[in-house]
Amino acid sequence: MYVTIITKNTEIMKLNQTNTNISHIFGQTFKRLRIFSITKKIILLVIASYLAIGVLFYQYTQKVSFPTLLAHQEQQMNSIALFIHAELKHIPELNSDRLNYIKRKMLENSHIDELVIYTRTVTIGKLLAVKEDMNLHFLNKQPLLAKRYTFEDGYFVIYYKADQYVQEVSEILDTAFITFLLMALTLGVIAIVLKLTLLPFTQLAFVMKNITYDSPTQYTLPRVASKDERYDLISAFKTLSFKQQEYANKLNDLNSSLENKILEKTMQLQAFNTTLSKKIDQEVAQNRQKDKILSEQSRFAALGEMIGNIAHQWRQPLSAITTATGNAKIENMLGVTTKDSLDDTFNRIDEYTHYLSSTIDDFRNYFKQDKKKKAYHVDEIISTALSISKGSLNDIRIIEENMPFKVKLIGYPSELMQVIINIFNNAKDALEAKDPVKKHLLVSTTKTSTHILIKIYDNAGGIDKATLPSIFDPYFTTKHKAQGTGIGLYMSKEMIEKHMKGTLNASNRSFVVDGTEYIGACFTIALPYT
Secondary structure: OHHHHHHHHHHHHHHHHHHHHHHHHHHHHHHHOOHHHHHHHHHHHHHHHHHHHHHHHHHHHHHHHHHHHHHHHHHHHHHHHHHHHHHHHOOOOOOHHHHHHHHHHHHOOOOEEEEEEEEOOOEEOOOOOOOOOOOOEEEOOEEEEEEEEEEOOEEEEEEEEOHHHHHHHHHHHHHHHHHHHHHHHHHHHHHHHHHHHOHHHHHHHHHHHOOOOOOOOOOOOOOOOOOOHHHHHHHHHHHHHHHHHHHHHHHHHHHHHHHHHHHHHHHHHHHHHHHHHHHHHHHHHHHHHHHHHHHHHHHHHHHHHHHHHHHHHHHHHHHHHHHHHHHHHHHHHHOOOOHHHHHHHHHHHHHHHHHHHHHHHHHHHHOOOOOOOEEEEHHHHHHHHHHHHHHHOOOOEEEEEOOOOOOEEEEOHHHHHHHHHHHHHHHHHHHHHHOOOOOEEEEEEEEOOOEEEEEEEEOOOOOOOOOHHHOOOOOOOOOOOOOOOOOHHHHHHHHHHHHOOOEEEEEEEEEEEOOEEEEEEEEEEEEEOO
């Protein structure tokens, strides 16, 4: 099956590679044939160049050409002002007649429109509504430049005709307009030439856009008379189109073959899945049967141990009952029997029978199968487990550290009792094997925000680190085959974690009894509660 999948994947890879090659060739060619965008770029570049020239021309006229012309006009006005200064210096007395004479003499210059002379005693001429800031102003369509000059007794204003300045500026602007008009015409001619020259490329790009890669296609290619780069590109495209048709035919054949093979492999895979499903069902059924057998073996092993505990616990009460009845017979034979002695004998026999009856109830609850969950108290389950196991724990000191309050849980109390007794038996076996001077078994019950923790310690020295990770595996035991089957801890973990949704873990811990620190195994049962 693995080889079949590799073959199918190889064919798919070949098909994908063929499609990729064809798509890459035609895609790259189409990308390079988007010629009209190049035309736009050239036109935009030319326009940008024209705009840059226009900006430079504007900067030149505003900062160089126009200021130079204006400075020339101002220089002529300054020359006239020097002449007026000289005339005013040679006049011994500034009266209206002499000032009018200077004004008439100055107005003979055709470039002066008006001259205003102002002194403390007399004013000649009229100030016009034109600012004296050497900027171009128009008064009744007459371009004027005005500037004020001062002398000792006053000031005078020259209104200069700027016809020449305006004419020179107009000539510059007319020249610029004609230049830009010619540039626009040149741009149009360039666009038309590029459009006609690159038209075959545009047509070829359109053909490329409508190509289908999975079937042969008939192409109508543009015609080019001259053997230039356009002719070479179209010829190369013809060769490429032939290869595309060849690839398309191979692709169709490969698709047809691949579909048949995929159908065949799909049918094989479905048959394999059907067989695999049956095998999985068989394995699941076998595993369930194994779990059932393990559970039964665990209970049979526990049953054997419990029968020994029953015999051990009943031995003392039965012996006491036999002793009491024997003493009563002897007293009766000797004739010393009294009512008080008989009542005392009967009371003691009654106490022993009640003890035997309670022992039977404990063992019956232990072996009862819990089919439904029910409420129980953890401390009562621990007390019952200790009562059942105390017959085999006679020489072991048992220390209980219970919570100061009761906690009720919902679950399977007999299974929890079986787990606790199984841990007690393992601790007893470990203590008997190590045989310390003092044998201790500590049972501690605590509570967290989410769980009840039952911790069972012994002072047998702990579990070997090499075997600690495996103690919950099925059929794992460190005892002789005649003494243990290795399923007790496995089934205990199964019951706690699967049936009660808790956890069962083992570790080596230390604990303190009567001020002395001991080291041994610690089994922790964590049961969730709400």
